[in-house]
Amino acid sequence: MSGASGVSVGYLSQVERGNATPTLGTLTQIAQALEVDTDFFVRTPHTVDSLTRANSRPRFAVTGSSIEYEQIGVERAGHELTSYVMNVPPGYESEVVIHVGEEIIYILDGTISQIVGEREYIMGPGDSLHYLGTTPHCWSNRTDKPARILWVGRMQYEKSGDITRSEAEQSKTAREMLPLRR
Numbered sequence: 001m002s003g004a005s006g007v008s009v010g011y012l013s014q015v016e017r018g019n020a021t022p023t024l025g026t027l028t029q030i031a032q033a034l035e036v037d038t039d040f041f042v043r044t045p046h047t048v049d050s051l052t053r054a055n056s057r058p059r060f061a062v063t064g065s066s067i068e069y070e071q072i073g074v075e076r077a078g079h080e081l082t083s084y085v086m087n088v089p090p091g092y093e094s095e096v097v098i099h100v101g102e103e104i105i106y107i108l109d110g111t112i113s114q115i116v117g118e119r120e121y122i123m124g125p126g127d128s129l130h131y132l133g134t135t136p137h138c139w140s141n142r143t144d145k146p147a148r149i150l151w152v153g154r155m156q157y158e159k160s161g162d163i164t165r166s167e168a169e170q171s172k173t174a175r176e177m178l179p180l181r182r
Contacts, residue, residue: 005033057085066092072150080154088112088147093140099133103153110147114139 005012006029007022014020015030022030031037050073052058058071070085085108096115105114106128114121114129116137121129131137133153141147 005029081152083152086149086151088141088149090141090144090146094138096136096138098136101133101154103133104130106150108148108150110145111143112139112147112149113142
């Protein structure tokens, strides 16, 4: 391997034992000798899948909110989606929010009124809605029965302050193509 990579036997031995850290250039030479891409050595390892069981799912609430969340996915480096089952009490109304990212909601039980831009969607069990977070949105449970929502999203709150007027206008055009359900 030393001959194929152009790296001395002594230095390779130190790298193998963790006593030396090769530069990116040296790492590339070693990768070429092994006939692998350099990212073989530097990419983030794949995280294991996460399974949550219905009866042992982590549950939590946000201070000041009456919604109980069931965590159905694990937040890990490299994962882009977040997902929860939201248990929504009767009469709950959310605030209007806007952010970078996208959301999908799927109604498990009950009835939810989802407002995206200027459109209102009355949704019942089995209904789903996929929308961009750059469109102002809010929702409520206007009934006297609890509702359950499967929520999946890709939230980028750190970028939400960067939403421009043109992005908001683009999302307005996109929402005009959504079917209206009342």
